[in-house]
Amino acid sequence: MLSAFVVLFAATACSAPAQPERSCSPARPDVGSVEGWVGYLGAHPGDVALVADDGRGRIVERRAHEVQPMASAGKVLNLVAYAMAVAEGTVSPGDPVRVGDWERWAVLGGGEQAHADALDDLGVPRNGMRARDPGQVVTLGQVVSRMIVRSDNAAPDYLRDLLGDDALTRAAGAVGWADPELPSTTGLTVSFFTPELLPRQGGRAARRAAEWEIARRYAYDSAFRADVDSRQVPKGADEPAFVEGGPGGTARQLASLWSAIAHGTFPGAAIARGIVERVPEPEPGLLAIGAKGGNAPGVLARGTEIRRDDGTVAVAVVLVRSMSAEDTGRVNRSSVAFNDFLTAIARDPSILPAPRCLPAR
Structure with missing residues (x-):
């Protein structure tokens, strides 16, 4: 269903060159690789909510306004409250x-x-x-x-x-x-x-x-x-x-929070960034990468922000529910692929499946 996967392109002064139509050949679902996570989205369209915004006009949203559990990814809200309290002199x-x-x-x-x-x-x-x-x-x-x-x-x-x-x-x-x-x-x-x-x-x-x-x-x-x-x-x-049924929210809500941290739009944002941005030496062109994830039985969630030296900001949030015990266990042992998937779709949302490639729900 086209309505289930919203792809937004910001208006630009110059029209973008036409892109070749992507193949719908599905990647095999696999929580152990970036490509496998692209396949996982295609195989589980009703269980994944996401927002990917590269900060340069490409935004992809999937079930972005539907409430899902966030596990520890929601702790960043407490961090923002703390950072604001420090900035205001309360603590x-x-x-x-x-x-x-x-x-x-x-x-x-x-x-x-x-x-x-x-x-x-x-x-x-x-x-x-x-x-x-x-x-x-x-x-x-x-x-x-x-x-x-x-x-x-x-x-x-x-x-x-x-x-x-x-x-x-x-x-x-x-x-x-x-x-x-x-x-x-x-x-x-x-x-x-x-x-x-x-x-x-x-x-x-x-x-x-x-x-x-x-x-x-x-x-x-x-x-x-x-x-x-x-x-x-x-x-x-x-x-x-x-x-x-535990605490949760939407991918859009969590993406708004990460965008605010990266853009510094609230008192104490620099304090929050100093805690979440822990990549010591990001590659050339990047100033910092901040992230916080969480997991629970059947649940996986993560938000990330990427600040570039040209002033642009990329943000991605992925919330996953109803994961199998096997997949949950694999991610618990190593979340590197999931983390890399978030970074990849923040920088290039086009790697996600095209709307026409997703099964109707």
Whole structure:
């Protein structure tokens, strides 16, 4: 269906030369290569949402306005809220953070290796996956950087509790992300073990509100925390289906955020760029590449921005749902091909399948 895949070309002073019609010979779906990811899109048109904008007039969108789970790719919204708060003088990167206060948002068994890696990065001695001394102090800037670099799952809710929901909502508005679902990584994880606390009615908004209430209870109610930590996975639980209903958004919303970071259109954008742009020496012609991804059972997501020395900015976002356990496992072991796919379509959206090549849905 042509309407399912929108290709937009910005008007230019000179007409572009005609391009030869691309073949519809499908690439074999394979999450281990860039070409294979092009094939994956063709094989799973109803499960992939994307935006690819090369900043030079070529934009490709696929299901860009449909809500899908984002996993940790959504943590960049918390980063923007932090960067704005620093720019406005509300907080400082050097503010002290007691490690125990950070760890109160860390759920037993919920991404613990990422948190352990974060502690190791900061030189915090640990017993198992937790700090040996909860009273040890790190800085707020260090917590935020580990949220992006290591994808620490406790940091986003620590920030949300510190800054308040209004800060996240304002951050979303500043980057053009309308009607945001405020995510709670802690609440999502805890609610998997306490499904009886989730509302039966009210849709996504009611579930997001319940997840945040559950997260705060886990952080501040020691008896509840101990109860949750003692629970096993509920009998018959379908984790991919559960994650499917978790916090999410659209590819267009996330692309707007990455464009705002790259173009510096909100207070503190340079602070955010300093955390997400981690490619040490991009190739000639590029100033920087920033990115943040995330994955969960059946879910894969990533956003990226590329700043060029001619002042143009390329952006790409890909959200994938309903991945097989085999493909999810392969990407968990190595996401290099997926990351390269994002960079490739940001720079040249024309590598994506032509609209006529996609099956009707």
